[in-house]
Amino acid sequence: MVKKIAILPGDGIGREVVEGAVEILKTIGHYYRHEFDFQYGLIGGEAIDQCGTPLPDETLELCKQSDAVLLGAVGGPKWDQNPAHLRPEKGLLNIRKQLDLFANLRPIQAHPTLQDTSPFKGEHLEGVDFLIVRELTGGLYFGKPSERTNQNGEEAVVDTLFYKRKDIERILETAFELARKRRKKVTSVDKANVLESSKLWREVAEEVAYRYPDVELEHMLVDNAAMQIIHKPNQFDVIVTENMFGDILSDEAAMLSGSLGMLPSASLSANGLHLYEPVHGSAPDIAGQGLANPIAMILSAAMMLRYSFHLMEEAGAIEKAVKHVLESGKRTKDLTNHPNQYVPTKQMIEEIKEAL
Amino acid sequence: MVKKIAILPGDGIGREVVEGAVEILKTIGHYYRHEFDFQYGLIGGEAIDQCGTPLPDETLELCKQSDAVLLGAVGGPKWDQNPAHLRPEKGLLNIRKQLDLFANLRPIQAHPTLQDTSPFKGEHLEGVDFLIVRELTGGLYFGKPSERTNQNGEEAVVDTLFYKRKDIERILETAFELARKRRKKVTSVDKANVLESSKLWREVAEEVAYRYPDVELEHMLVDNAAMQIIHKPNQFDVIVTENMFGDILSDEAAMLSGSLGMLPSASLSANGLHLYEPVHGSAPDIAGQGLANPIAMILSAAMMLRYSFHLMEEAGAIEKAVKHVLESGKRTKDLTNHPNQYVPTKQMIEEIKEAL
Numbered sequence: 008m009v010k011k012i013a014i015l016p017g018d019g020i021g022r023e024v025v026e027g028a029v030e031i032l033k034t035i036g037h038y039y040r041h042e043f044d045f046q047y048g049l050i051g052g053e054a055i056d057q058c059g060t061p062l063p064d065e066t067l068e069l070c071k072q073s074d075a076v077l078l079g080a081v082g083g084p085k086w087d088q089n090p091a092h093l094r095p096e097k098g099l100l101n102i103r104k105q106l107d108l109f110a111n112l113r114p115i116q117a118h119p120t121l122q123d124t125s126p127f128k129g130e131h132l133e134g135v136d137f138l139i140v141r142e143l144t145g146g147l148y149f150g151k152p153s154e155r156t157n158q159n160g161e162e163a164v165v166d167t168l169f170y171k172r173k174d175i176e177r178i179l180e181t182a183f184e185l186a187r188k189r190r191k192k193v194t195s196v197d198k199a200n201v202l203e204s205s206k207l208w209r210e211v212a213e214e215v216a217y218r219y220p221d222v223e224l225e226h227m228l229v230d231n232a233a234m235q236i237i238h239k240p241n242q243f244d245v246i247v248t249e250n251m252f253g254d255i256l257s258d259e260a261a262m263l264s265g266s267l268g269m270l271p272s273a274s275l276s277a278n279g280l281h282l283y284e285p286v287h288g289s290a291p292d293i294a295g296q297g298l299a300n301p302i303a304m305i306l307s308a309a310m311m312l313r314y315s316f317h318l319m320e321e322a323g324a325i326e327k328a329v330k331h332v333l334e335s336g337k338r339t340k341d342l343t344n345h346p347n348q349y350v351p352t353k354q355m356i357e358e359i360k361e362a363l
Numbered sequence: 364m365v366k367k368i369a370i371l372p373g374d375g376i377g378r379e380v381v382e383g384a385v386e387i388l389k390t391i392g393h394y395y396r397h398e399f400d401f402q403y404g405l406i407g408g409e410a411i412d413q414c415g416t417p418l419p420d421e422t423l424e425l426c427k428q429s430d431a432v433l434l435g436a437v438g439g440p441k442w443d444q445n446p447a448h449l450r451p452e453k454g455l456l457n458i459r460k461q462l463d464l465f466a467n468l469r470p471i472q473a474h475p476t477l478q479d480t481s482p483f484k485g486e487h488l489e490g491v492d493f494l495i496v497r498e499l500t501g502g503l504y505f506g507k508p509s510e511r512t513n514q515n516g517e518e519a520v521v522d523t524l525f526y527k528r529k530d531i532e533r534i535l536e537t538a539f540e541l542a543r544k545r546r547k548k549v550t551s552v553d554k555a556n557v558l559e560s561s562k563l564w565r566e567v568a569e570e571v572a573y574r575y576p577d578v579e580l581e582h583m584l585v586d587n588a589a590m591q592i593i594h595k596p597n598q599f600d601v602i603v604t605e606n607m608f609g610d611i612l613s614d615e616a617a618m619l620s621g622s623l624g625m626l627p628s629a630s631l632s633a634n635g636l637h638l639y640e641p642v643h644g645s646a647p648d649i650a651g652q653g654l655a656n657p658i659a660m661i662l663s664a665a666m667m668l669r670y671s672f673h674l675m676e677e678a679g680a681i682e683k684a685v686k687h688v689l690e691s692g693k694r695t696k697d698l699t700n701h702p703n704q705y706v707p708t709k710q711m712i713e714e715i716k717e718a719l
């Protein structure tokens with residue numbers, strides 16, 4: 008059966024890395040005899056320029072008629088001064104909300120082969136393999152009011168951290184389900200000594216844990232978590248947390264895997280239409296120069312094969328190919344300290360294709 | 364002239380480390396001929412047990428009649444199930460609010476002598492020396508509403524991130540003033556691609572920067588900052604950010620200095636009454652066992668000498684003594700990997716006293 012995949016390259020290096028994922032998927036399709044139908048849509052700055060909105064209706068429609076969505080990255084200085092509703096990031100936030108992509112999965116693994124450019128000592132990274140499950144459609148990102156206001160004539164501003172109990176519940180359930188298939192430990196990160204939302208979060212976590220007696224639950228305050236991720240990263244299996252905490256902690260944790268250019272992500276909805284994107288952004292500073300690392304995007308495509316299409320073997324093949332290429336010493340610029348010993352984006356894609 | 368110092372030991376290891384600071388200050392007073400008058404007050408769990416409130420009026424009164432406040436730490440499992448207003452942390456939040464301690468200074472330095480227990484490669488920590496300026500009386504910590512609610516019959520919860528323009532302005536001014544005395548670079552951390560409060564923050568940062576043409580201003584998104592603190596920590600001079608971001612980033616950055624047990628902090632008000640506390644908490648797991656590292660508290664006392672009493676030489680003497688003791692190989696338990704080669708809290712205090 009044909010799998011329909013919506014491709015949203017977005018801005019900056021988004022296009023460059025998306026092309027890598029498409030090529031790798033074509034190769035997979037060829038070897039394993041799957042038919043992928045790629046349909047392109049606009050999002051972000053590109054969509055603002057061409058349609059006057061960061062998430063055109065046609066794009067949303069295209070996604071809804073697809074079996075999965077691959078997204079590159081959005082944003083760039085060109086649109087930074089735009090009003091909020093005309094900023095590329097709004098396209099990303101809107102698609103997350105519109106497709107109800109509430110569970111953002113960010114797997115963190117240390118790659119021993121990348122040890123030379125890591126800030127960490129080698130032994131410190133042994134056994135690092137955890138999954139951050141970030142709530143993606145609530146919290147400070149979407150709460151209202153979010154606006155300038157005034158208090159007794161003084162200019163002020165407000166943002167709102169809002170969660171419904173059932174939104175907390177479903178993200179925690181997702182985390183427990185995923186932990187069941189891993190090492191059966193969930194670390195729920197909150198700030199329950201200060202925030203009311205965290206107190207409810209903790210309460211719900213306890214309730215959900217009750218239904219998963221085979222999975223261990225631990226609570227950790229977000230400040231401590233930011234420290235523990237560096238201090239003892241191999242203590243974690245599944246970390247689950249709200250939107251903003253997850254944003255911060257996952258970028259921090261990215262350093263354990265060597266580069267943001269290595270980190271894939273999957274954003275899952277309840278209805279089975281999922282979106283896959285690299286954790287990195289559009290990197291306008293290196294866009295168009297062939298310097299981007301396509302691995303995060305390619306590994307995101309592997310996650311798509313696994314989570315959307317249950318093609319476990321195919322997903323594993325991509326991951327193995329990436330590993331093989333890294334072991335052979337090939338590096339994009341973000342992965343090396345040597346000013347001239349790196350391969351351009353296209354060549355990295357070729358290498359992975361060949362390794363397949 | 365006699366300097367009146369309010370001493371609030373609090374809970375857990377708070378008492379143990381506060382005694383260290385008092386001893387060191389007595390020694391300084393003796394050598395440099397200053398008179399310090401120490402008056403003790405209750406805060407946190409201890410205050411809940413004895414007075415039924417985490418911040419008794421007498422404690423607040425005592426602080427207001429003092430020239431500076433030294434605080435140990437608050438909190439412990441005994442009070443974890445209490446309702447919000449009877450939790451030790453509330454005492455800490457209240458004293459910050461009541462004394463208007465809006466600027467929390469957290470200096471981060473890497474100590475080459477602690478390299479063996481650091482997760483980082485040695486060369487990575489070279490030149491790491493920055494100051495986090497955290498807004499301490501606003502944001503999600505104090506915004507209202509902060510409560511359970513319901514939306515169309517569904518249980519929900521809300522917290523509020525609120526700032527007045529002038530509160531953003533004064534913390535940024537503090538950061539620029541401090542940067543002027545350092546390497547003249549301010550990194551303002553926000554999430555301006557999502558939060559309205561961050562957009563105002565960025566606007567105000569630009570305005571304030573205009574008045575400090577000798578200081579360089581750079582903006583950084585909080586997720587990127589969480590990464591950059593690990594990736595290239597020596598790029599920073601002064602980091603300024605709102606309350607919650609500062610909480611998370613400063614605990615993360617603590618790892619650069621080896622242990623949370625090393626990190627002092629100063630919380631400054633506009634009226635000259637400042638509070639000094641270690642960044643670490645009450646560590647109930649090791650309380651009463653003589654295992655606590657008193658250095659963060661002792662360095663907080665040094666910050667007091669510097670910021671409240673302008674005793675630069677005396678502050679420097681304490682910092683030098685601490686450095687000397689660390690160089691001589693003495694370690695508290697948090698600073699060593701060797702299970703039996705550590706000194707108890709009291710001995711560490713003695714060593715620093717002798718080094719003075």
Ligand SMILES: CC(C)[C@H](C(=O)O)[C@@H](O)C(=O)O
Nearest residue numbers: 096099254286288556557586
């Ligand atoms: C671009 C931005 C809005 C986004 C976020 O904060 O969610 C990004 O940082 C991410 O983590 O996907």
Ligand SMILES: CC(C)[C@H](C(=O)O)[C@@H](O)C(=O)O
Nearest residue numbers: 200201230452455610642644
């Ligand atoms: C104890 C807690 C309320 C406090 C905070 O979050 O401010 C602590 O983590 C700190 O950083 O001083």
